[in-house]
Amino acid sequence: MKEIGGVDIKYLAEKYGTPLYVYDFNRIEENVRKIKGAFKYDEGRVKIYYALKAFSHPVLIKFLKDRGLGFDCVSPGEIRLALECNADRKDIIFTGNYESYEDLEFAYKLKVLINLDGINSYLRLRKIGKVDFISFRINPGKGKGKYEQITTGGEKSKFGIPYEEAVEAYRIAYEDGIRRFGAHIMVGSGILDKDFFPSIVEHFLAILKKIKEQIEIEFEHIDIGGGFGIPYFDDKSELDIGYTGSKVLEVFNEKVGEYRLGKPLLAIEPGRYIVGNAGYLITKVCGIKKSYHNFIGVDAGFNIFARPALYGAEHSVCVYNGFDKGKIIANICGQICENTDILARDRELPDLKEGDIIIFTNAGAYCSVLSSSYNMRYRPAEIAIYNSKDHLITRRETFEDYVSRFCSVELEGKNGKDEGTGGNA
Numbered sequence: 001m002k003e004i005g006g007v008d009i010k011y012l013a014e015k016y017g018t019p020l021y022v023y024d025f026n027r028i029e030e031n032v033r034k035i036k037g038a039f040k041y042d043e044g045r046v047k048i049y050y051a052l053k054a055f056s057h058p059v060l061i062k063f064l065k066d067r068g069l070g071f072d073c074v075s076p077g078e079i080r081l082a083l084e085c086n087a088d089r090k091d092i093i094f095t096g097n098y099e100s101y102e103d104l105e106f107a108y109k110l111k112v113l114i115n116l117d118g119i120n121s122y123l124r125l126r127k128i129g130k131v132d133f134i135s136f137r138i139n140p141g142k143g144k145g146k147y148e149q150i151t152t153g154g155e156k157s158k159f160g161i162p163y164e165e166a167v168e169a170y171r172i173a174y175e176d177g178i179r180r181f182g183a184h185i186m187v188g189s190g191i192l193d194k195d196f197f198p199s200i201v202e203h204f205l206a207i208l209k210k211i212k213e214q215i216e217i218e219f220e221h222i223d224i225g226g227g228f229g230i231p232y233f234d235d236k237s238e239l240d241i242g243y244t245g246s247k248v249l250e251v252f253n254e255k256v257g258e259y260r261l262g263k264p265l266l267a268i269e270p271g272r273y274i275v276g277n278a279g280y281l282i283t284k285v286c287g288i289k290k291s292y293h294n295f296i297g298v299d300a301g302f303n304i305f306a307r308p309a310l311y312g313a314e315h316s317v318c319v320y321n322g323f324d325k326g327k328i329i330a331n332i333c334g335q336i337c338e339n340t341d342i343l344a345r346d347r348e349l350p351d352l353k354e355g356d357i358i359i360f361t362n363a364g365a366y367c368s369v370l371s372s373s374y375n376m377r378y379r380p381a382e383i384a385i386y387n388s389k390d391h392l393i394t395r396r397e398t399f400e401d402y403v404s405r406f407c408s409v410e411l412e413g414k415n416g417k418d419e420g421t422g423g424n425a
């Protein structure tokens, strides 16, 4: 691998330093085009809300807004960022969980659509003010995800209202006089099985049918969440997004009609699919060690690339301008003082030397956003490449940034142990 979006990787590493996140915005544009095509995007009938949590950068928000996407936000901070990037409040959804009174008040005052995570979220919301539209996140009793940690439907999930209790939720709102409704599911992330999506939508709509049979309501907004996967190192094939979109639409249109659920808009909330394969983490080899394993130490740790440590995720690894034949089997590790700081395990690598550049691919979603400055290893700069031009979109964090939040306080009074005892006695 030598280039990203037509720009030489070594040039980027020298110009901006490493570690460095690089995003190919032409690839993002292509992903948007693909998912819009697959779901026959149409403002009035099918709407795409990018899940901001995957990579929440203002440059990306504006880029996606200009291409017609709305935004799914999980916190007041994300809502605020989307608004500051001039997203229309009508194009923003708030899907929190265990939302505080303050979270709900924030979203309520801004009049963004809220997917409520529980019945008691609704009880908090109605204390804030009058609502005329309610949407609940339902846990449909099953889910799927590339890892258990990112499977968000089913018995082990903390999200949503168990589907058996969903009628009760809608009934309470109905008895309060609410007549406009939505419904939401989000059952997992990183799903590559094209048949899963139409089948979970069918199951979801059957749940809504049961609700409708008990309370005569219709739905204006039916949101099936995100979860559309991309292939990583250990996956064999990619998600057939064309088939997924058309089958979902087929099931949706058929069942919504059959169950007389109203004329709902279909909403999807892709995150990973939009940015995942457009991001790269550029690192430099700092040290090579032959221990009980071979270790290649690079200048990025799990503090800025958490997915391997967090989920056991495996990203593909490329070496700049090379990688013909594997010569050694090695673990690639970072510089963080934790044994979990392994970024790739048992990889076949060529003979490497200090200063060589290693690139982790598919690092666009849930990578830089999970960064911290643990060990005082600072967060990297970020670069957008569009039409073969590189742009700095996030500057590298510095020591001064890190310490700027500390408050200088003189703690007064004596340590109890010191009083009259002369210290540690």
Ligand SMILES: Cc1ncc(COP(=O)(O)O)c(C=O)c1O
Binding pocket: 051, 054, 072, 095, 186, 188, 189, 190, 225, 226, 227, 228, 269, 270, 271, 272, 273, 365
């Ligand atoms: C509510 C909600 N919507 C959408 C997404 C996006 O999921 P993905 O990136 O898998 O498309 C998530 C991810 O966790 C989510 O929690």
